[in-house]
Amino acid sequence: MVALERQFEGHAWMIPVSLALGGVLVGFGTRMAGGCTSGHGLCGVSRLQKGSLLATLMFFASGVGTALLLEALL
Amino acid sequence: MRRAFTVLMGVALGFALSRIGFTSWDEVRRMFTFESPRLLLAFALAVALSGVGWVVVRRVSRTPPRWSPRPVHRGTVLGGLLFGVGWALSGACPAIALVQLGEGHLLALLTLAGIFAGNWLYSVVHERWFRWAAASCTDD
Numbered sequence: 661m662v663a664l665e666r667q668f669e670g671h672a673w674m675i676p677v678s679l680a681l682g683g684v685l686v687g688f689g690t691r692m693a694g695g696c697t698s699g700h701g702l703c704g705v706s707r708l709q710k711g712s713l714l715a716t717l718m719f720f721a722s723g724v725g726t727a728l729l730l731e732a733l734l
Numbered sequence: 735m736r737r738a739f740t741v742l743m744g745v746a747l748g749f750a751l752s753r754i755g756f757t758s759w760d761e762v763r764r765m766f767t768f769e770s771p772r773l774l775l776a777f778a779l780a781v782a783l784s785g786v787g788w789v790v791v792r793r794v795s796r797t798p799p800r801w802s803p804r805p806v807h808r809g810t811v812l813g814g815l816l817f818g819v820g821w822a823l824s825g826a827c828p829a830i831a832l833v834q835l836g837e838g839h840l841l842a843l844l845t846l847a848g849i850f851a852g853n854w855l856y857s858v859v860h861e862r863w864f865r866w867a868a869a870s871c872t873d874d
Binding site: 663664666667675676678679680681682683684685686687688689690691692693694696697698700701702703705706707708709710711714715716717718719720721722723724725726727728730731 | 758759760763766767768777780781782784785787788801803804805806807809810811812813814815816817818819820821822823824825826827828829831841842844845846847848849850851852853854855856857859860
């Protein structure tokens with residue numbers, strides 16, 4: 661997690677906030693989507709479940725968006 | 735016997751995730767910004783192998799696991815999007831946070847606390863506002 665310090669250079673307080681807030685969204689999102697990257701991404705997709713494919717696409721779409729946004733803002 | 739096998743698989747998964755770099759916040763970031771294809775390729779390979787394994791087990795087993803198309807349930811899109819934001823912010827999904835803890839990254843406790851809180855929060859929100867049946871990973 662060394663790069664965490666680099667990404668939030670100068671705003672170290674953001675690290676615990678990012679982890680905790682990220683965690684809340686992961687916990688909430690997992691329940692709402694009925695699975696996480698393991699459940700939907702690994703199990704569901706490999707069993708060709710449509711809902712899992714959709715969920716996984718959503719994971720990556722917002723993951724990419726968020727990461728790019730962080731890059732642009734920080 | 736079954737339990738021992740499950741533990742063994744868990745250890746193997748944790749080891750693999752750690753070794754490949756899924757537990758690294760930076761590696762995850764690099765995956766999302768397309769700087770590095772490593773994690774995405776590893777994920778794709780894992781899915782492919784899992785798919786092959788599934789077919790083999792179904793053919794070979796005397797009590798093959800059932801498969802039926804599961805309905806795409808209502809929370810999938812929004813839940814998935816929220817998950818992705820959280821994944822990019824924390825660098826972790828539930829399993830990864832646990833492996834990070836195993837690696838000794840105490841900061842992962844923050845992530846885990848968040849996950850538990852988010853989980854609880856969902857129960858509250860679902861109870862009050864959502865009318866659909868909440869699915870779970872163990873549904874069949």
